[in-house]
Amino acid sequence: MTLIERTFRERIVLVGVAVPPVGIAEVEASLDELALLVDTAGADVVSTVVQRRDAPDPATYVGKGKAEELHHISEEVDADTVVFDDELNPAQQRNLEKILGRTAIDRTDVILDIFAQNARTPEGRAQVELALLRHRLPRLRGRGKQLSQQAGIIGTRGPGETQLEVDRRRLLRRVTHLEAELRQLTRTRRTQRKGRRRSGRHSVSLVGYTNAGKSTLLNALTDAGVLVEDRLFATLDPRTRRLDLPGGESVLLSDTVGFVRKLPHHLVEAFRSTLEVVAEADLLVHVVDASAPDPGAQIEAVRAVLEEIGAGKVPELLAFNKADLAPEAKRLADTHSGSVAISALTGEGIDRLLRAVADRLRAGSGWVELAIPYSRGDVLAALHRGGEVADVRHEAGGIRLRARLDEASRGRLAEFVAGAEEAEAAEDLEGVRRD
Ligand SMILES: Nc1nc2c(ncn2[C@@H]2O[C@H](COP(=O)(O)OP(=O)(O)OP(=O)(O)O)[C@@H](O)[C@H]2O)c(=O)[nH]1
Ligand SMILES: [Mg+2]
Numbered sequence: 001m002t003l004i005e006r007t008f009r010e011r012i013v014l015v016g017v018a019v020p021p022v023g024i025a026e027v028e029a030s031l032d033e034l035a036l037l038v039d040t041a042g043a044d045v046v047s048t049v050v051q052r053r054d055a056p057d058p059a060t061y062v063g064k065g066k067a068e069e070l071h072h073i074s075e076e077v078d079a080d081t082v083v084f085d086d087e088l089n090p091a092q093q094r095n096l097e098k099i100l101g102r103t104a105i106d107r108t109d110v111i112l113d114i115f116a117q118n119a120r121t122p123e124g125r126a127q128v129e130l131a132l133l134r135h136r137l138p139r140l141r142g143r144g145k146q147l148s149q150q151a152g153i154i155g156t157r158g159p160g161e162t163q164l165e166v167d168r169r170r171l172l173r174r175v176t177h178l179e180a181e182l183r184q185l186t187r188t189r190r191t192q193r194k195g196r197r198r199s200g201r202h203s204v205s206l207v208g209y210t211n212a213g214k215s216t217l218l219n220a221l222t223d224a225g226v227l228v229e230d231r232l233f234a235t236l237d238p239r240t241r242r243l244d245l246p247g248g249e250s251v252l253l254s255d256t257v258g259f260v261r262k263l264p265h266h267l268v269e270a271f272r273s274t275l276e277v278v279a280e281a282d283l284l285v286h287v288v289d290a291s292a293p294d295p296g297a298q299i300e301a302v303r304a305v306l307e308e309i310g311a312g313k314v315p316e317l318l319a320f321n322k323a324d325l326a327p328e329a330k331r332l333a334d335t336h337s338g339s340v341a342i343s344a345l346t347g348e349g350i351d352r353l354l355r356a357v358a359d360r361l362r363a364g365s366g367w368v369e370l371a372i373p374y375s376r377g378d379v380l381a382a383l384h385r386g387g388e389v390a391d392v393r394h395e396a397g398g399i400r401l402r403a404r405l406d407e408a409s410r411g412r413l414a415e416f417v418a419g420a421e422e423a424e425a426a427e428d429l430e431g432v433r434r435d
Pocket of ligand 1: 213214227228230232235256259323346
């Protein structure tokens with residue numbers, strides 16, 4: 001980034017449209033969040049406009065008259081860019097820029113811009129660049145040189161040599177190149193995950209709205225030393241650490257990118273490999289910022305993204321965070337059964353959270369008899385790490401034992417399963433020596 005870019009703060013007008021059944025209050029809440037996103041991207045909101053319409057205008061989104069009014073407002077407040085809260089199609093964007101005489105972008109551009117600024121690793125950069133290119137390619141045609149040379153920065157910068165004037169064909173080649181690079185990285189990631197799965201450990205993923213406190217919690221629970229910032233989308237690259245649970249089991253805990261309302265589809269696509277760890281987890285700890293204006297809406301937004309990435313069926317444990325700041329956390333925990341109130345900052349409620357995680361992982365598990373050849377010390381070690389093992393007998397062909405396994409582990413160890421036990425028998429075994 002050049003010095004000029006760093007000292008220049010773009011002046012922004014925000015525009016939201018209430019199309020029934022969406023009401024004005026909802027649009028205003030969404031605009032508050034958009035203002036936060038714009039601020040995170042490094043620009044200043046100088047004016048906000050809300051309009052009510054029966055349907056978006058196909059040519060200009062807000063309607064021609066309103067667009068002209070927006071032009072006047074933008075001149076008055078000396079705005080560089082107008083940001084729309086909903087996704088504009090390429091034609092709407094072009095038409096609006098003609099009327100407004102300045103860059104017109106949408107929420108997606110702002111989020112992509114923040115991701116572009118926060119990407120650190122080669123994988124993160126490649127994912128963001130791919131999302132940017134896929135989003136911008138259909139919008140390149142017909143954008144005059146004049147406009148692209150205007151002061152606006154958000155929605156036009158990105159990692160690498162992404163410039164609007166650059167030949168479309170070169171950009172398409174770049175897309176193909178990035179896709180190949182990401183496929184390779186995905187393979188590597190999958191191999192690593194397979195290795196981890198063979199260790200027999202459960203995997204637990206921290207998910208939640210951006211800025212909910214996922215990274216703070218990962219740091220509090222392990223010695224991850226992950227970056228924590230009062231900033232949206234501080235984390236783009238997933239981290240995995242070992243976590244010892246009460247009861248002796250140790251699991252793999254991952255932190256990943258935060259979600260937000262209307263998370264751009266191109267980003268979800270580009271981050272698919274990063275998000276696979278979430279879809280494959282045995283349990284999700286859904287971290288909720290209890291001090292947020294509307295925690296319920298954030299929970300819904302997170303669940304919508306989980307659905308989109310194929311993680312909608314993974315069991316979820318709600319953790320209402322920032323209890324030190326928000327008395328609301330305890331009330332929310334009381335009204336959501338099975339959830340806990342915590343403060344990742346002060347450590348309050350963390351013990352309870354860990355016990356809940358251990359309980360949830362054990363839930364649905366049952367006792368299974370296994371026969372393991374002596375050559376498979378790795379399986380034996382994994383079973384011991386996994387928790388409860390009983391009745392170990394050394395026989396001629398190998399080791400026979402009983403272990404409490406959940407469904408996923410039972411599937412993984414199917415070749416060693418000698419016979420399932422009755423649930424009552426399991427009760428008798430509680431407290432039996434562990435090896
Ligand atoms: N008061 C209070 N602040 C917290 C707590 N947990 C996290 N925070 C603050 O919330 C902000 C966001 O924390 P992060 O851990 O970066 O949040 P995140 O969910 O990882 O956010 P992204 O990676 O940006 O999606 C930071 O300023 C933290 O210090 C808490 O329990 N209490
Ligand atoms: Mg984070």
